[in-house]
Amino acid sequence: MKSTKVLKRWNDIEFKLYVPKKIDANNKIEVHFPFLNPETGKNKNIKKSTGIDRYASKKMYTEQASLLIDALIELLTAGWNPISDTYPDYIKLTGQSKMGECIRAWLKLRTLDFENGTISQEELNTTTFLFNFYSEFLKKNNVFLQKPSHFTVNDINFFMRTMERKRGLSPVTYNSYIYRLTFL
Incomplete structure (x- = not known):
């Protein structure tokens, strides 16, 4: 008892x-x-x-x-549901999640960070621009629906080299974009 x-x-x-x-x-x-x-x-x-x-x-x-x-x-x-172990509007990512789902979830999280005052509008805009550009690149190369685990450092570097050629990125901008992409 x-x-x-x-x-x-x-x-x-x-x-x-x-x-x-x-x-x-x-x-x-x-x-x-x-x-x-x-x-x-x-x-x-x-x-x-x-x-x-x-x-x-x-x-x-x-x-x-x-x-x-x-x-x-x-x-x-904070809205946690202990039965499903989730929050409202929470997208639970798994090893089976596709890159598009991961990007959407990350942009949603960054938007919440901005609304909570933990990042600036400029940071949100830069992150949104970068991940939208990355999404378009993935769609163009027919890999948007792949799992993130399928991507390698070479894939990220190829994307960044492509972006560098198209946009003429400075070394500081290039490195800041690489840093942001590591969060996926």
Whole structure:
């Protein structure tokens, strides 16, 4: 039998600490909380134990659980869905994602960075220009739908040499573009 204690309440959500009667490798100390599943309209009990040392003292694991709850509240405030482990409008990229999806996701992230004030309008414009130009280059060469893992340093260098010829890039601009492309 587990013991249960409500550690924190936030927006009508009770975060409970579940401590198993017998603590061992098969029994974790967990934080449980209900989350309304947007697909079914029903509450689902979410269990998290990240950062809680099951062999620590009661005081220590309670503090660790409180820190976990604070992190969970921060994630929930940002719109995190613990069932799908995603955020609203979040594009989950995988090893199977195509280059076009990766570029769109990166430009969306940079736009959010600008809206949050972490990059300038000039940086956003430069990044957008570069990745739009890169997208057109990939489409022209019929590789826009390839996975990023298929691209090599030589592919990037070929693109950059092509761009350098067309636009007459200075060494500083050339290197700044190479740097931006490394984020893909």
